[in-house]
Amino acid sequence: MREIVFDTETTGLNPAGGDRMVEIGCVEIFNRVETGRHFHAYFNPERDMPFEAQEVHGLTNLFLSDKPRFAERVGELLDFLEDSPLVAHNAGFDFGFLNFELERCGRHPVGMQRMVDTLTLARSKHPGAKHSLDALCVRFGIDRSHRVKHGALLDAQLLAQVYVELTGGRQIGLGLVAEAGTVAIAMADRPVVVRPFRPARPHFAAAEELERHRAFISQLVEPLWARFATAG
Numbered sequence: 001m002r003e004i005v006f007d008t009e010t011t012g013l014n015p016a017g018g019d020r021m022v023e024i025g026c027v028e029i030f031n032r033v034e035t036g037r038h039f040h041a042y043f044n045p046e047r048d049m050p051f052e053a054q055e056v057h058g059l060t061n062l063f064l065s066d067k068p069r070f071a072e073r074v075g076e077l078l079d080f081l082e083d084s085p086l087v088a089h090n091a092g093f094d095f096g097f098l099n100f101e102l103e104r105c106g107r108h109p110v111g112m113q114r115m116v117d118t119l120t121l122a123r124s125k126h127p128g129a130k131h132s133l134d135a136l137c138v139r140f141g142i143d144r145s146h147r148v149k150h151g152a153l154l155d156a157q158l159l160a161q162v163y164v165e166l167t168g169g170r171q172i173g174l175g176l177v178a179e180a181g182t183v184a185i186a187m188a189d190r191p192v193v194v195r196p197f198r199p200a201r202p203h204f205a206a207a208e209e210l211e212r213h214r215a216f217i218s219q220l221v222e223p224l225w226a227r228f229a230t231a232g
Contacts, residue, residue: 003029003116004080005087005163007155008094009057011045015100020045021070022059024098025153026080027160032167034160039080040153042067058149071105078107086110087163089133089155091117118159121166133158140165 006026012019022045028037042059044067054060088094092115099109122131129135133155137144142161147154205213217223 001031002082002084003087004084005029005156005160006094007088007152007159008097009059009150009152010097011047011049011053013093015097018047019097020047021097021101022049022064023057023152024077025151025156026077027153027156028080029160029164032164034157037080038153038156039077041073041077043070043073044068056150058151070101074102074105074107081110084114085116086114087116087118087159089117089159089162090119091115116163118163118166121163125166133162136162136166 004026006024008021008025009023010019010021015021021043023042024040026039028035042064044064046069049059049061049064086095095110095112095115102109118136119131122129122136126139129139134144134147136142137158140162142158142165144158147158
C-alpha cells in the first residue's frame with residue numbers, strides 16, 4: 001500500500017489567526033518501505049516570520065522572500081499526494097495548515113479519513129512514555145544526530161522510520177504489483193524493485209537417479225516407496 005509521510009513548518013500555531021505554512025516535506029513509502037521518492041518545497045508566507053518560529057526551524061524572512069507562494073506549487077504537491085493515506089506526527093496540526101492553504105487557493109481540502117496520526121499510535125503503544133519525534137527516535141534507535149533544527153523533509157524522513165517501527169518494524173516484503181507478469185520486491189532502506197516474473201523451469205529425476213532409488217528401497221522390508229518405484 002502506498003502512503004505519504006509528511007511534515008510542515010509554519011509561522012506559528014494558528015492558521016485562522018494569520019499563520020502560514022512555509023515548508024512541507026513528503027516521503028513516499030510502499031508497504032512500509034521508503035521508495036526514495038519525495039516532495040519538498042519552501043513557500044513565501046507573505047508575512048513576517050515571528051522570532052519564536054524562526055528559533056524552531058531557522059527559516060528567515062530573507063530566505064523565504066524569493067520562494068514561490070503555496071498556490072504556485074499546489075498542483076505538484078497534489079499530484080504527489082494522489083489519494084494516498086497521509087501520515088504525520090500530531091497530524092491534526094499539519095492537516096489544519098495543509099487544508100487552510102488548499103482552501104485559500106480554491107482547492108478542495110484533504111479528507112480527514114486519510115489522516116494517520118503517529119502521535120496517537122505512539123500513545124496507544126507506549127502509554128506514559130515521551131512521544132515527541134526526538135523521543136521516539138531514541139526509543140527505536142533511529143539516528144537523529146543531523147537534526148539541529150526542525151526541517152520538514154528531514155522530520156518526514158525520520159518520522160517514516162518511526163512509523164515503520166510503530167507498525168511492526170522493518171521486514172522484507174514481497175508482493176504482486178498491478179502489472180501482469182511482474183513482481184515487486186521491497187527491501188528495507190531500498191527502493192521497490194520491479195522484476196519480470198519467471199516461471200519455474202521443468203525438472204525431473206534422471207533415469208540413473210530412479211534406478212539408484214529402486215535399488216535402495218529394494219533393501220527395505222515392505223517399503224511404502226515401492227509403489228512409486230515401478231519403471232515408467
